[in-house]
Amino acid sequence: MSLRVYIPQDTTARALGADELVTLFHAEARRRGMELEIIRNGSRGAFWLEPLVEVEGNGGRRAFGPVTIDDVPGLFNANFSQQNSHPLALGPADEIPWLKQQQRLTFERAGLGDPLSIEHYRSLGGFAGLDRALRMQPQAIVDAVKESGLRGRGGAAFPTGIKWQTVLDTPGDQKYIVCNADEGDSGTFADRLLMEADPYQLIEGMAIAAVATGATEGFIYLRSEYPLARKILRQAISKAEAENWLGRNIQGSGKEFQLQLRIGAGAYICGEETSLLDSLEGKRGLVRFKPPMPAIKGLMGKPTVMNNVLSLAAVTTVLAKGADFYREFGSGRSRGTLTVQLAGNIKRGGLVELAFGHTLRELLEDYGGGTATGRAMRAVQVGGPLGAYLPEWQWDVPLDYEALAEIKAMLGHGGIVVFDDTVDMAQQARFAMEFCAIESCGKCTPCRIGSVRGVEVIDRIIANDDRAANRHLLDELCETMVDGSLCAMGGLTPYPVRSALQHFSTDFER
Amino acid sequence: MQVSPKSGSRSGLQSDSEPVTNLEQTLDAIVAEHAGQIGALMPILHAVQEKWGFVPETAIPILASRLNLSRAEVHGVVHFYHDFRSEPAGKHVIQVCRAEACQAMGSVALEEHIKNTLGIDYGQTTTDGQFTLQAVYCLGNCACTPTLSINDHIYARVTPKRFELLLQSLLKPVS
Numbered sequence: 001m002s003l004r005v006y007i008p009q010d011t012t013a014r015a016l017g018a019d020e021l022v023t024l025f026h027a028e029a030r031r032r033g034m035e036l037e038i039i040r041n042g043s044r045g046a047f048w049l050e051p052l053v054e055v056e057g058n059g060g061r062r063a064f065g066p067v068t069i070d071d072v073p074g075l076f077n078a079n080f081s082q083q084n085s086h087p088l089a090l091g092p093a094d095e096i097p098w099l100k101q102q103q104r105l106t107f108e109r110a111g112l113g114d115p116l117s118i119e120h121y122r123s124l125g126g127f128a129g130l131d132r133a134l135r136m137q138p139q140a141i142v143d144a145v146k147e148s149g150l151r152g153r154g155g156a157a158f159p160t161g162i163k164w165q166t167v168l169d170t171p172g173d174q175k176y177i178v179c180n181a182d183e184g185d186s187g188t189f190a191d192r193l194l195m196e197a198d199p200y201q202l203i204e205g206m207a208i209a210a211v212a213t214g215a216t217e218g219f220i221y222l223r224s225e226y227p228l229a230r231k232i233l234r235q236a237i238s239k240a241e242a243e244n245w246l247g248r249n250i251q252g253s254g255k256e257f258q259l260q261l262r263i264g265a266g267a268y269i270c271g272e273e274t275s276l277l278d279s280l281e282g283k284r285g286l287v288r289f290k291p292p293m294p295a296i297k298g299l300m301g302k303p304t305v306m307n308n309v310l311s312l313a314a315v316t317t318v319l320a321k322g323a324d325f326y327r328e329f330g331s332g333r334s335r336g337t338l339t340v341q342l343a344g345n346i347k348r349g350g351l352v353e354l355a356f357g358h359t360l361r362e363l364l365e366d367y368g369g370g371t372a373t374g375r376a377m378r379a380v381q382v383g384g385p386l387g388a389y390l391p392e393w394q395w396d397v398p399l400d401y402e403a404l405a406e407i408k409a410m411l412g413h414g415g416i417v418v419f420d421d422t423v424d425m426a427q428q429a430r431f432a433m434e435f436c437a438i439e440s441c442g443k444c445t446p447c448r449i450g451s452v453r454g455v456e457v458i459d460r461i462i463a464n465d466d467r468a469a470n471r472h473l474l475d476e477l478c479e480t481m482v483d484g485s486l487c488a489m490g491g492l493t494p495y496p497v498r499s500a501l502q503h504f505s506t507d508f509e510r
Numbered sequence: 511m512q513v514s515p516k517s518g519s520r521s522g523l524q525s526d527s528e529p530v531t532n533l534e535q536t537l538d539a540i541v542a543e544h545a546g547q548i549g550a551l552m553p554i555l556h557a558v559q560e561k562w563g564f565v566p567e568t569a570i571p572i573l574a575s576r577l578n579l580s581r582a583e584v585h586g587v588v589h590f591y592h593d594f595r596s597e598p599a600g601k602h603v604i605q606v607c608r609a610e611a612c613q614a615m616g617s618v619a620l621e622e623h624i625k626n627t628l629g630i631d632y633g634q635t636t637t638d639g640q641f642t643l644q645a646v647y648c649l650g651n652c653a654c655t656p657t658l659s660i661n662d663h664i665y666a667r668v669t670p671k672r673f674e675l676l677l678q679s680l681l682k683p684v685s
Contacts, residue, residue, distance in 0.1 A: 015666035186609030265591030280547030344614030349653025
């Protein structure tokens with residue numbers, strides 16, 4: 001008999017042994033004289049179940065997970081393609097409540113098939129947005145993005161449509177589309193998952209941006225820490241070129257869009273948009289003064305659309321299904337879906353896409369299921385290394401941009417890092433300053449020097465060296481960094497520091 | 511395993527990279543491949559490092575003259591980015607994630623264990639030229655931490671014990 005099995009080629013799945021499973025499944029099938037086809041799909045983002053192996057048979061695609069190398073013979077013994085008796089059996093993957101209860105728009109296709117198959121992408125609605133955009137006037141495309149209410153998913157939450165309008169309205173002999181794929185925040189992996197599982201969606205979103213603004217060239221600036229995404233994107237771009245979804249004359253429309261992949265070199269600051277532009281130009285990644293905004297003077301001084309991976313991906317849904325469909329999701333001024341990434345000390349970690357407005361507690365408890373260590377949850381950092389640490393009494397905050405800003409926190413790129421009660425928050429505050437000192441571009445003094453002094457002052461507080469005076473000094477230092485830094489790196493580093501001081505002050509008094 | 515640190519090492523090339531020969535010709539070929547590109551210096555430096563495992567100091571004036579940049583500009587770029595090395599790395603490059611999602615699962619203790627086991631700190635190479643240790647801030651595996659990578663392969667939920675096993679498998683002679 002013949003078997004068709006899906007084993008993800010995602011970074012996390014591979015880090016948990018997915019490649020070894022492929023070898024073992026082939027060996028076991030050979031031993032039993034069975035024909036076996038393995039499809040390397042992307043991940044569905046349920047990382048707590050990875051490696052999540054799916055098999056076709058008995059009325060659909062059924063999942064097993066997390067599968068270890070020791071489970072392979074047992075799965076065959078349990079006739080896993082026909083029966084659900086194996087202890088790792090999860091039933092149809094679509095029916096796993098953790099996945100089923102999500103509201104997936106951007107990640108609807110993630111994990112369903114071979115990420116590099118254009119045929120598969122098209123069969124699930126891919127390129128429908130670009131197809132439509134190619135038949136629209138640029139202004140109509142920009143209007144649709146504005147009406148959708150989409151705001152930048154990289155962290156700054158600037159309205160995407162307004163940015164595109166500026167680029168469309170700014171005259172220029174050359175315009176560029178730049179995708180910020182420098183996903184450096186700890187606790188985030190949504191961009192990576194999308195690029196590894198559904199790369200054509202990003203390419204499609206960038207092509208739509210090009211058609212909308214009159215840009216003919218684009219760059220994906222990908223961080224070097226994502227070698228698998230690099231490999232997949234490189235292949236996806238070649239295939240899209242070969243099938244005329246990129247190039248001089250996209251699908252015979254007369255529209256041109258050339259796309260290049262560029263690799264960063266390990267600098268966190270290059271996720272800041274102007275630093276990224278300098279890096280793309282072959283320079284040190286120094287932050288630029290704004291204005292001028294990149295939409296007016298961006299790459300090589302030309303009008304440039306600079307968007308995060310998820311913003312560009314979301315545009316494909318807006319174009320394919322309409323602005324009204326997209327804005328139906330969400331709450332207040334935060335429209336559409338939010339991609340939360342549950343990370344750190346969490347039992348059921350992974351990617352959760354939901355409309356804005358669910359509470360942090362729902363995510364931590366209903367999806368996350370508590371800590372991985374089984375201990376009490378104590379602190380939650382939302383929004384990456386520049387995000388605030390939230391104590392338990394703040395976990396009922398709804399996840400939207402405004403609600404978090406109200407409690408001096410930020411949603412950022414949607415990363416949620418959970419810590420149990422063994423965490424020492426004074427050390428976490430110290431690390432926030434240390435990270436800023438390591439990764440500061442060095443252009444402005446509050447960030448470059450302030451972060452170094454911040455580590456020193458926190459060390460003195462921890463050592464009980466003139467504690468009251470040093471706490472006062474730290475407070476003033478934080479104020480200087482917030483008010484005087486050129487970009488969010490120095491400007492937001494005080495957020496984790498101050499939240500730790502405010503909500504976990506006992507940790508500084510040991 | 512105990513190995514003593516050797517910083518400033520000039521030996522111990524990465525196994526898959528070549529010794530530095532034909533510097534000018536090779537650089538010319540790499541520069542030609544990227545001719546006319548926006549911001550060609552970054553992809554050129556990546557190509558140089560892929561070729562030799564590091565960016566030789568002697569390459570800087572040559573690249574500067576070919577790209578019509580000052581030596582200071584090229585030097586500045588090489589030294590701004592954590593990825594570019596000015597000296598050869600060991601046979602295996604171990605990157606340990608130091609960021610928050612890994613800290614939440616005990617990476618600080620893992621870091622100490624790794625440093626003690628190898629007898630080196632971040633940015634150093636073991637005397638036998640086997641291992642280079644690097645700090646990294648996020649490998650995008652934040653739901654299944656602690657995370658480290660060895661020669662670009664990423665490993666999840668790494669405990670000190672798991673690290674020992676990985677190390678042993680790397681030291682096993684290839685049959």
